[in-house]
Amino acid sequence: MMTVSRRLGALLSAGALLAACDAPGPPPVPPTPAPTASENACPDGFRLTAGPVDGASGLRAMALVLENCGTGPYTLEGFPIVRVLDDRRTALGVTVGNGSEPISSPDSWDAPAHRLTVAPGGTARARVLWRNTVTEGDPVAATYLSVAPAPGAPERLVTPDGGLDLGTTGRLAVNAWADAG
Template structure:
């Protein structure tokens, strides 16, 4: 009862803090004591509704990125299959473009060492391949493969064994190339010989 009797004069003093507290806690209004949220400026691609293009990580092989190379194909090495000194590796070429892509015959590539120096490696065509090999037309999303085989045989102990680190493939008539990096490298011993099969259409997965 004393609060009701004396509230006539003290009510304004009691109501002002309550009104301020209600305003500070009202839904949809920011607390004036809180720090302002940092502003984030979207990139031009994000402003247009597109996803930004990101490059390959430093340890990723070339062509492994999310974008398709200008020539419309992407190369990828398979695992190296090793047994009793013999080695084998499949390299797959995928048409990641929007137009058909034709491959025919044998792949054209060079072998580079760890220092990117060109190695003198002989390329021998597989004796089991049909001659001449047929052309393969790859629709968008289609793929073809070639198989490389070699031996880790040392026949000359007077020189170090050859170790290839990179295969640079020709992927277009204008001279564009893509590189693949075999897992563990190409341990060619002292034979310096690679056996190569022609491009063969890969079965759809």
Template sequence: MGISKALPVVVVALVAVGCGSGEPPAPVTQAPVSSSRVAPPPALAVSAGIVEAGLGHRASVLTLTNNDAQARTLNGYPTVRVLDGSGKPLDVQVHHGVSYFSPDPGPKAFTLGPHEKLMSVVSWSATVTSGDTTTGAAVGVVAAPGEAEQTVPLKTDLGTTGEITVTAWMKDLPK
């Protein structure tokens, strides 16, 4: 098709959509902005660090941050549960104490000011002997009695051991 035969089709198409007609374009409307609010972070927020590995052992540091305007007093161990990909608790034993990656300072009271942090080490062995292996996708953590459980993504390849070890809260990681 030559240019002279295609030109009338283009002109008709432009006129049909209102281009060059002298009329203002139709107003553009936007979808309404949602008025839902994002929930503020919990007063005591927990996060998990990267998983460190060594000789079949694994560990991650849980960090607790006081987002409250008030100082908070904590003592002891966080409550930790290993969860599957749908958030269901797995049958995993939790021990308090020392591990391959960290000594356990034992329970000690801390007054945590606004924006201050505490840490706890969660560790496990990826040993496989016989039977089914267990892998968690997250941990449920209760920072202190009376606080709500927080779900924190953390892959735990527990092998066939079915257990983790958790240290008490501490200000600094051991050197």
């Protein structure tokens, strides 16, 4: 009799666990696709990546790094074109300005924009700044940046480590491209 009770208890427990597994949960996050052969071949002559996010007292900074993975020089002039996207890759209503102000006081990253030629294998950098200031309203949390190195250039999706905690400011600042040399 004791054996039957134990078996019945085990079956009921297993049934409850299986029923819990059938309960609806959050939708799965689609996997990040592996790079295709054409992406590895660098068809547009550049790769863009996001550096680590550096944060202190609500001010956040992150480098955008452009690598010339092509066979010829890659010319940049001015500022990267940046759009802020959510986890579904939908553009958010965030104002992106050129230069550190009004996010932060000007500093050495605020050198005037100039023409920059990146040799094959070379890199250039731009800085992205934002504040995690929360006043009124709902804070904005972004997952991706869509970045074009220059007007008319192909955009690339970059994923900042930890996302972008923009608070309620609705602003982001971008510094001009500089030699990462």
